[in-house]
Amino acid sequence: MRIQTFTVGGFQVNTYLITDEATGESAIVDTGETKELVDKLSALEPAPNVTKILLTHGHIDHAGALPLLQEKWDVPTYLPKAERPLFDTLPMQGRMFGMPHLDRPCGRIDHEIEDGAEVQLGETTLRFLATPGHTPGQGCYYDDNDIIVGDTIFAGSIGRTDFPMSDPSLMVESLRRLFELPHHLRVHSGHGPMTTLADELRANPFVGYLRKEHGVPAAPSIQWAPGT
Numbered sequence: 001m002r003i004q005t006f007t008v009g010g011f012q013v014n015t016y017l018i019t020d021e022a023t024g025e026s027a028i029v030d031t032g033e034t035k036e037l038v039d040k041l042s043a044l045e046p047a048p049n050v051t052k053i054l055l056t057h058g059h060i061d062h063a064g065a066l067p068l069l070q071e072k073w074d075v076p077t078y079l080p081k082a083e084r085p086l087f088d089t090l091p092m093q094g095r096m097f098g099m100p101h102l103d104r105p106c107g108r109i110d111h112e113i114e115d116g117a118e119v120q121l122g123e124t125t126l127r128f129l130a131t132p133g134h135t136p137g138q139g140c141y142y143d144d145n146d147i148i149v150g151d152t153i154f155a156g157s158i159g160r161t162d163f164p165m166s167d168p169s170l171m172v173e174s175l176r177r178l179f180e181l182p183h184h185l186r187v188h189s190g191h192g193p194m195t196t197l198a199d200e201l202r203a204n205p206f207v208g209y210l211r212k213e214h215g216v217p218a219a220p221s222i223q224w225a226p227g228t
C-alpha cells in the first residue's frame, strides 16, 4: 500500500491518499475542513482512481470537507458507527470554532463500520480498530505495515480527551488495544510526523502504563540518571 500525506486547512490536519499498488485503487482518508484537499488531489497526475472515502472520526478538521470531496468523487464513504452522533454535529462545530462559513451539510455516509470490520481496497485488506476516547467512535485503519490512527496517538502525544463527547477512561483502554497490534507498524497520525508503535511504546510520555505492561524500558532520555 502506498501512502501519500496531504496536510491541509487551518488545523493542519494530515489527510491521506492510500493506494493499493496491485490495482491502483485509492482511498482518501479524512478530509480537512476546506477545499484544499480537493484541489491538491485534483492536481495529481495521473489522476488517482479514488474508489472510497474513509473517515477516522467526526471532528471538523477530519470530516468537515466531506461534501466538497463527494462533489468530485461520488464514492462509498465509511464512518465508524459510534461516531455518528458527533458527525451529525459538524455544522455546529463550525459555529463553535468561530467559523460559521463551515456550517455546511454533513455529506453522505454509506457504511457505518464497527470494530473488526474489513474494508477491501483492491487487493489490500484494511482492518478497522475502534479506538474511542478522543471521540465516541474514533477508529484506525491498518494493513500489515501501516496504520492510520486519526487523533488516537501522535508522535510523543495522544489525542485530547477534554472535548465534549471525549472519554479519558475509554482512551486508556483504546491505547492498550492499539499496542496489541504488531509494534513494527508505521503510524500515520492526524497531526504531526509519522512514527511507529515501537517508537511510541519506548518514548511517548502518555503510554508509560503500557511500557510497564509490555516490559519495555523507557527511552534513555527519560530514564532517571543517578546523581542528577
Ligand SMILES: [Zn+2]
Pocket: 057, 059, 062, 134, 151
Ligand atoms: Zn479530533
